[in-house]
């Protein structure tokens with residue numbers, strides 16, 4: 768397999784040996800087609816979601832910020848479908864968290880409009896933070912992908 772090269776272009780090719788059963792997940796998944804669905808998502812009914820979950824799991828291994836994901840590994844759903852879960856409050860990063868009054872932020876998803884509103888229940892304001900902008904961006908991106916038919 769002399770023609771193989773790194774998908775990202777960095778790191779010298781060290782894949783001189785033939786296809787051996789390596790346990791390195793990144794190498795294994797790199798051989799999969801774009802619409803590949805990982806076994807753990809095989810029972811996810813929405814094919815587009817299953818594909819996106821698989822791709823983002825792989826991207827996370829390659830350095831994607833988990834908070835940039837549009838799918839949720841834990842709930843196996845689109846982020847906008849489970850972002851209201853308490854598990855999506857990350858205090859240390861300020862994600863869905865108001866640092867001013869130390870409470871969880873509410874997220875309102877407008878599916879038809881593809882819009883996302885994040886507000887503090889105490890101040891009824893959207894915190895102007897990087898973490899909030901990131902959350903809104905990820906939810907909007909997921910809405911766009913999920914509704915693109």
Ligand SMILES: [Zn+2]
Nearest residue numbers: 839841842849
């Ligand atoms: Zn979730």
Ligand SMILES: [Zn+2]
Nearest residue numbers: 865868887889
């Ligand atoms: Zn607040």
